[in-house]
Amino acid sequence: MPELPEVETVRRGLAPVMEGQVLEKVAVNRPDLRWPFPDRMAERLTGARVLQLRRRSKYLLGDLDSGETLLIHLGMSGRMTVSGDRLGRFVHDHPMPEKHDHVVFDMEGGARITFNDPRRFGAMDLMPTATAEAHRLLSVLGPEPLGNDFHEGYLIAAFRGKNTPVKSALLDQGIVAGLGNIYVCEALFRTGLSPLRKAGRIAAPRVAALVPAIRDVLERAIAAGGSSLKDFRQADGELGYFQHAFDVYGREGAPCHTPGCGETIRRVVQSGRSTFYCPTCQR
DNA sequence: ATGGGGGCCTGCCGGC
DNA sequence: TGCCGGCAGGCCCCCA
Numbered sequence: 234m235p236e237l238p239e240v241e242t243v244r245r246g247l248a249p250v251m252e253g254q255v256l257e258k259v260a261v262n263r264p265d266l267r268w269p270f271p272d273r274m275a276e277r278l279t280g281a282r283v284l285q286l287r288r289r290s291k292y293l294l295g296d297l298d299s300g301e302t303l304l305i306h307l308g309m310s311g312r313m314t315v316s317g318d319r320l321g322r323f324v325h326d327h328p329m330p331e332k333h334d335h336v337v338f339d340m341e342g343g344a345r346i347t348f349n350d351p352r353r354f355g356a357m358d359l360m361p362t363a364t365a366e367a368h369r370l371l372s373v374l375g376p377e378p379l380g381n382d383f384h385e386g387y388l389i390a391a392f393r394g395k396n397t398p399v400k401s402a403l404l405d406q407g408i409v410a411g412l413g414n415i416y417v418c419e420a421l422f423r424t425g426l427s428p429l430r431k432a433g434r435i436a437a438p439r440v441a442a443l444v445p446a447i448r449d450v451l452e453r454a455i456a457a458g459g460s461s462l463k464d465f466r467q468a469d470g471e472l473g474y475f476q477h478a479f480d481v482y483g484r485e486g487a488p489c490h491t492p493g494c495g496e497t498i499r500r501v502v503q504s505g506r507s508t509f510y511c512p513t514c515q516r
Numbered sequence: 517a518t519g520g521g522g523g524c525c526t527g528c529c530g531g532c
Numbered sequence: 533t534g535c536c537g538g539c540a541g542g543c544c545c546c547c548a
Contacts, residue, residue: 309542352525354542413541504520
């Protein structure tokens with residue numbers, strides 16, 4: 234579910250109630266998500282102070298004063314929401330626990346952060362902060378799309394010789410880290426590139442044009458608080474609203490947004506995932 | 517070695 | 533009302 238903008242939105246919501254605060258109580262309500270939780274996770278977290286809440290791709294990373302870093306992935310359906318924030322002006326009770334509330338963090342400041350994930354494709358792990366980037370899930374990631382290492386020359390080189398459709402190449406987290414199905418579809422529309430084209434057979438200037446398009450769509454989505462389809466919530470429970478700005482995602486059969494185009498948005502399936510595009514504007 | 521498909525889970529929606 | 537198929541924002545892993 235959550236792609237980079239949604240994870241960044243969650244991070245921004247959690248940081249004010251987590252950073253600088255001690256994890257006073259941690260409830261772990263089942264043995265695993267996608268994988269087993271690390272050994273003694275609750276004990277290792279309890280009493281630790283969160284120094285910083287970072288994001289790498291779609292992962293949240295909480296650096297602790299214990300020398301460990303908590304890694305969190307929201308999978309497809311994961312949510313993290315805050316309740317009872319004593320740091321803010323308004324105090325309210327914690328809501329009743331709900332189905333699929335798998336991990337609950339109570340901060341010393343009074344905030345409760347609840348991790349809820351019906352499909353359990355999410356994950357948590359603990360590793361030494363010093364070697365966090367060597368974690369098996371992080372070491373394979375390509376550059377951050379909003380960072381300096383992601384630039385025209387990089388993407389041109391990364392696509393060279395690639396026999397896979399550009400849609401699949403952009404979903405490859407080893408090429409660029411953080412894009413998912415929605416933002417790949419949207420970035421390809423903005424670039425006028427057909428998702429069906431082989432990545433290695435696109436002229437360099439057109440590959441280069443993807444870089445600002447990707448950056449722009451991600452930045453706008455972050456500014457809108459992410460996209461809420463079925464269940465994404467910001468940390469304060471509010472909906473994101475970037476879904477209203479989609480040009481193609483989920484718009485099969487609807488008219489293309491390009492003025493005067495008049496074409497109908499199509500849906501095709503590429504390596505098991507829906508791709509939405511305008512066959513006239515995207516070549 | 518690269519690329520495609522299966523599988524992991526639950527929930528929801530539409531059709532019959 | 534209920535059952536069934538299809539679909540979902542991710543990603544590891546196996547196989548060709």
